[in-house]
Amino acid sequence: MAEVAVRPTEAHRLAGERPVTPEVVREHNLSESEYARIREVLGRTPTLTELGIFSALWSEHCSYKHSKPVLRTFPTTGPQVVQGPGENAGVLRLPDGWAVAFKIESHNHPSAVEPYQGAATGVGGILRDVFTMGARPVAMLNSLRFGPLDSPRNRYLFAGVVRGVGDYGNCVGIPTLGGEVAFAPGYSGNPLVNAMCVGLLRETDLIRARAHGVGNVLLCVGSATGRDGIHGASFASEELSEQSEARRPQVQVGDPFAGKLLMEASLELVSSGLIVAIQDMGAAGLTSSSAEMAARGGVGVEIDTGLVPTRESGMTPYEILLSESQERMLVVAAPDRIDEIQRVCKKWELSAATIGHVTDDGIYRVRHHGLVVAAIPGRPLVDDCPVYHPESREAEIAKHRRDAGPSAPPAVGVAEALERLLDTPTLASKRWVYEQYDSTVRAATVLGPGGDAGVFHVPGTGFGLAVTVDCNARLVALDPYEGGKACVAEAARNVACTGAVPLGITDCLNFGNPEKPDVFFQFTEACRGIADACRAFDTPVTGGNVSFYNESPRGAIDPTPVIGMVGLLHDVTARVPSHFAATGDRIVLLGRTTGQLGGSMYWSEIREFFGGRPPAVDLAAERALQRLLAQAASERVLRSAHDCSDGGLATALAEAAIGGPYAGAGLGVSIDLARYADGIPPEALLYAEDGARAVISCAPELVERVLALAAEHGVPAAAVGEVGAAAGPLEIRLGARAFRWSVADLRRTYFEAIPRRMRTPEVERAETEHLTGN
Amino acid sequence: MTLRAAVVRFPGSNCDEDALRACARVGMDACYVWHRDTGLGGADVVILPGGFSYGDYLRAGAIARFSPIMRAVQRHAAAGGPTLGVCNGFQILCEAHLLPGALARNERLTFVSKPVDVLVERTDTIFTSAYQPGQRIRIPVAHGEGRFTADAETLRMLEAEGRVVLRYVPSGSETGLPNPNGSAGDIAGVSNAAGNVLGIMPHPERAADPILGTADGAAFFESLAAWSPGVKAGR
Amino acid sequence: MTYRVHVRVMPRAGLLDPQGKAVEHALSALGFQGADAVRIGRAIELSVAAESQDEAEARARQMCDKLLANPVTEDYLLEVEEA
Amino acid sequence: MTYRVHVRVMPRAGLLDPQGKAVEHALSALGFQGADAVRIGRAIELSVAAESQDEAEARARQMCDKLLANPVTEDYLLEVEEA
Numbered sequence A: 001m002a003e004v005a006v007r008p009t010e011a012h013r014l015a016g017e018r019p020v021t022p023e024v025v026r027e028h029n030l031s032e033s034e035y036a037r038i039r040e041v042l043g044r045t046p047t048l049t050e051l052g053i054f055s056a057l058w059s060e061h062c063s064y065k066h067s068k069p070v071l072r073t074f075p076t077t078g079p080q081v082v083q084g085p086g087e088n089a090g091v092l093r094l095p096d097g098w099a100v101a102f103k104i105e106s107h108n109h110p111s112a113v114e115p116y117q118g119a120a121t122g123v124g125g126i127l128r129d130v131f132t133m134g135a136r137p138v139a140m141l142n143s144l145r146f147g148p149l150d151s152p153r154n155r156y157l158f159a160g161v162v163r164g165v166g167d168y169g170n171c172v173g174i175p176t177l178g179g180e181v182a183f184a185p186g187y188s189g190n191p192l193v194n195a196m197c198v199g200l201l202r203e204t205d206l207i208r209a210r211a212h213g214v215g216n217v218l219l220c221v222g223s224a225t226g227r228d229g230i231h232g233a234s235f236a237s238e239e240l241s242e243q244s245e246a247r248r249p250q251v252q253v254g255d256p257f258a259g260k261l262l263m264e265a266s267l268e269l270v271s272s273g274l275i276v277a278i279q280d281m282g283a284a285g286l287t288s289s290s291a292e293m294a295a296r297g298g299v300g301v302e303i304d305t306g307l308v309p310t311r312e313s314g315m316t317p318y319e320i321l322l323s324e325s326q327e328r329m330l331v332v333a334a335p336d337r338i339d340e341i342q343r344v345c346k347k348w349e350l351s352a353a354t355i356g357h358v359t360d361d362g363i364y365r366v367r368h369h370g371l372v373v374a375a376i377p378g379r380p381l382v383d384d385c386p387v388y389h390p391e392s393r394e395a396e397i398a399k400h401r402r403d404a405g406p407s408a409p410p411a412v413g414v415a416e417a418l419e420r421l422l423d424t425p426t427l428a429s430k431r432w433v434y435e436q437y438d439s440t441v442r443a444a445t446v447l448g449p450g451g452d453a454g455v456f457h458v459p460g461t462g463f464g465l466a467v468t469v470d471c472n473a474r475l476v477a478l479d480p481y482e483g484g485k486a487c488v489a490e491a492a493r494n495v496a497c498t499g500a501v502p503l504g505i506t507d508c509l510n511f512g513n514p515e516k517p518d519v520f521f522q523f524t525e526a527c528r529g530i531a532d533a534c535r536a537f538d539t540p541v542t543g544g545n546v547s548f549y550n551e552s553p554r555g556a557i558d559p560t561p562v563i564g565m566v567g568l569l570h571d572v573t574a575r576v577p578s579h580f581a582a583t584g585d586r587i588v589l590l591g592r593t594t595g596q597l598g599g600s601m602y603w604s605e606i607r608e609f610f611g612g613r614p615p616a617v618d619l620a621a622e623r624a625l626q627r628l629l630a631q632a633a634s635e636r637v638l639r640s641a642h643d644c645s646d647g648g649l650a651t652a653l654a655e656a657a658i659g660g661p662y663a664g665a666g667l668g669v670s671i672d673l674a675r676y677a678d679g680i681p682p683e684a685l686l687y688a689e690d691g692a693r694a695v696i697s698c699a700p701e702l703v704e705r706v707l708a709l710a711a712e713h714g715v716p717a718a719a720v721g722e723v724g725a726a727a728g729p730l731e732i733r734l735g736a737r738a739f740r741w742s743v744a745d746l747r748r749t750y751f752e753a754i755p756r757r758m759r760t761p762e763v764e765r766a767e768t769e770h771l772t773g774n
Numbered sequence B: 001m002t003l004r005a006a007v008v009r010f011p012g013s014n015c016d017e018d019a020l021r022a023c024a025r026v027g028m029d030a031c032y033v034w035h036r037d038t039g040l041g042g043a044d045v046v047i048l049p050g051g052f053s054y055g056d057y058l059r060a061g062a063i064a065r066f067s068p069i070m071r072a073v074q075r076h077a078a079a080g081g082p083t084l085g086v087c088n089g090f091q092i093l094c095e096a097h098l099l100p101g102a103l104a105r106n107e108r109l110t111f112v113s114k115p116v117d118v119l120v121e122r123t124d125t126i127f128t129s130a131y132q133p134g135q136r137i138r139i140p141v142a143h144g145e146g147r148f149t150a151d152a153e154t155l156r157m158l159e160a161e162g163r164v165v166l167r168y169v170p171s172g173s174e175t176g177l178p179n180p181n182g183s184a185g186d187i188a189g190v191s192n193a194a195g196n197v198l199g200i201m202p203h204p205e206r207a208a209d210p211i212l213g214t215a216d217g218a219a220f221f222e223s224l225a226a227w228s229p230g231v232k233a234g235r
Numbered sequence C, D: 001m002t003y004r005v006h007v008r009v010m011p012r013a014g015l016l017d018p019q020g021k022a023v024e025h026a027l028s029a030l031g032f033q034g035a036d037a038v039r040i041g042r043a044i045e046l047s048v049a050a051e052s053q054d055e056a057e058a059r060a061r062q063m064c065d066k067l068l069a070n071p072v073t074e075d076y077l078l079e080v081e082e083a
């Protein structure tokens, strides 16, 4: 951009507009020093409209003012990276000229207020982030956190969120291939709703959201603008409190049908070469989309809010600029293309209005029916937001908790503990959730939800992609650095279990208030862990999202850095399912069990103790396991592979035995761990959550090959037994001791744990609320 | 002879590509027809695909049935042309009175996405001739409004005339993945009296390729591809 | 003149109404005794320009017959008022 | 006594109503001129046992507040009649 020392021209106050006073500045969530900086940038007092613009763009949500320096430490490059962080979605290279665009985004605050619409609009937003790269969305995932299901409010939020996620994605026709749901007290009143979208494109069709070409026009495409969600971005940047009820922005309502039309129209506009750039009007709406596109392109823009189609009359420029009405896109194009663009939009029953143009003076200028109401130097507006380096200090109680151990005796015996664990909503089957999501539309789903990772075929090619989202907030809470590593390791293990090679990640960092030293400690340490793991696995970070201020009056949430990962299955027919498949197959345990129960589900569920030191993550061992699984899959020696994480070895074995939701009955298991165990007490052996482990099965004649491959990759492996008959028992022998469970009983427990808790009035309310539509 | 199949795209259709691919896979010459078109481009076979036409707002299929293309579909069906509606396509055919009954909200109120087991009750139709009589197949459903409903007399007539082409394994049965939506008589698919119009809730196009776990739906498209336009389409 | 039309489209008597059943169940689980026979349908409001109330009603009736209600499963009720 | 309660639960003014929008569009495409401002909500009918009409209304109002309407996005209207 030409560095012209521009002094913005005057901007006018509208008749009746509130003057900017210190109180008004505070209402906009801007600090005194931030306000001083604004005055410096402008060389005068801002108008209310300008203050609104600054408050949106300098909100945590848009500016990343507390996280930027930390995010810079992530590895973001690699031969597979086509587009790293900074665009609407990251893009990785695939074989045959294909590429994958993917991104994860949070919609936590809106979902706390209105679970259905909050979740639905979250899905709509992430879809738009992906198709604005020129990619066709082909898979969705979601990561959800709620307070315990014994509270009616939590059940209502859970039911409403799931329905909202489902209704939006189902209507647009994107299959949901995976996700995760966990329940813990910290999320009561502050649920987390993270949605991830994965899209496919030809690498040559990639389009970036950069305004350029002085004289090019800006068009507003899609739905009309209403007063929805004004100040959503700054709302998302503060703690939820009693006052938030009153300050709550008007609920944004999703229109998935309009979203689908917008997706088709946008993809057509991109592929026909009619446009220069396109961006979703997401958080902070027209303001952030136009300002960011201008800044990325190094140009100025001028828009006239009087030209923006509105749903209600009498909207002020302030409202039009900050509205977060859904299903709108900002498009930049040459003026001689307007007619053709309008033809495409009309075909998809959408409106497209010219609202401004690209200028050469670097000023972000807004008019309202001609009158200039905002004139701000564009680059400082986007880039000069103050950056903060908050204090970072671990809370003393966190240290103590890590060094402590359980004092309560086990609530139940070693065998019964498994039934308890499988009845824990966090561990139990999420069938109640994923059956509400279309998982087969697009006719490319190779492995749907219910396994380690979702796998889809890229039609017309031989390859497929594996996708997953993972986070174990328990481990992050106890040891943020190791926990951060563990989240990436688990995601990679899930991907590798299907036979895929991990390619890269997107992340959604959900934390409390970063201005609190203990929260910022969690944040920086978790990020350090994520960065180290990504470096070790060659899975660069291609983008993501930070969601701070996840605090309710009860305090901060558990730190929840969710990792969304994509992996490549060179030959999709080599995909490996998670469940045991054939009686007589051999079972091999990969990886080493040390038996440290710190941070385990066993301690928290059976010994009422949330604490201890989780096992350190051995990144080299994880990497070796990933490579082994991919090679074994490509040689087709595996019948099943399931990663071992929450709930330990016994849980992994039980899940593999129970089978998928449509399996009819599970399969028995007969194994002997006497030699494998090496003096580890039974509860530690069965329930410790060491990483770098997987349970695989293979045909009897292939067991030697599996063991040889494991040796080649330096992965400890033990053939411990075999898959039993249909409806047979799960039997684990430990020398003289033997533990036995009925797989049929375990299966019932595992699949019924959530449904049986959800047959209640609040759930019926959530389910009957949206009778009309879908 | 290569049959020409037209897949109708309404705003909000989202199984159009899947249907097109399933047709192409069995060698049909498949093309899209836009809902604002007024002709079917000489198609032998018409498919109304799944999705959420007009967002399924008001009622699934209620608005789409007024699309200009529906006149051509009506003429095609009246002339005995094979017309298959899958999921939303079924809903549209009912709303357009090309098929009897209506598809109401699922009994359990939630959207349901999972595989189901269905029995192919009639194999003497152009859509199912490649199946064995009584064959049990596993294919996915994905719908919120799939509970087939009609008055008692209509239901009796459908049974008497053998127009229930696909039936879910009854709920409560010990084996198999049963009726997912509470539909009357476990009906998963019905035809018109002449037999050339069929509506089904399950998605055979999502089970037409072995890599997807089941190819049980492929025979729908094989049946269609094997049909010869010289032969009357009805039973 | 403009009239405001209120339409209630209700599931036909005798047909299963799972929504109504669910709400009835939820009400009793929440301790609301003596609430029953719950039916749930659609409430549609629209403005219709017409010369007279009768004409507005006639036009609204046409809209219901053609689009707003499904005669196979639903009945409807109209109320018209001056806007 | 038993009273029949009719509830209309409508999307709150100012909130987007995608269904209403779609139906409005469809009506005009069907040639129904002069129909606009379409809003779509739920119509709920239920029987309530109470001593008086006022009591029936009060109870119905509680049901709406607690279950039948979503206070964040919807408004409701009640009518009570003797059954």
Ligand SMILES: Nc1ncnc2c1ncn2[C@@H]1O[C@H](COP(=O)(O)OP(=O)(O)O)[C@@H](O)[C@H]1O
Pocket (backbone or CB within 6 Å): A141, A142, A143, A144, A176, A177, A178, A179, A180, A181, A426, A427, A430, A433, A434, A437, A448, A449, A450, A451, A452, A453, A454, A470, A494, A643, A645, A646
């Ligand atoms: N919110 C969700 N949406 C879709 N699928 C889900 C969701 N939650 C869980 N699942 C499915 O259940 C499987 C098991 O989830 P999880 O318990 O997290 O297993 P793991 O620990 O192996 O990742 C996931 O891989 C996913 O396929």
Ligand SMILES: [Mg+2]
Pocket (backbone or CB within 6 Å): A179, A180, A469, A470, A471, A494
């Ligand atoms: Mg997981």
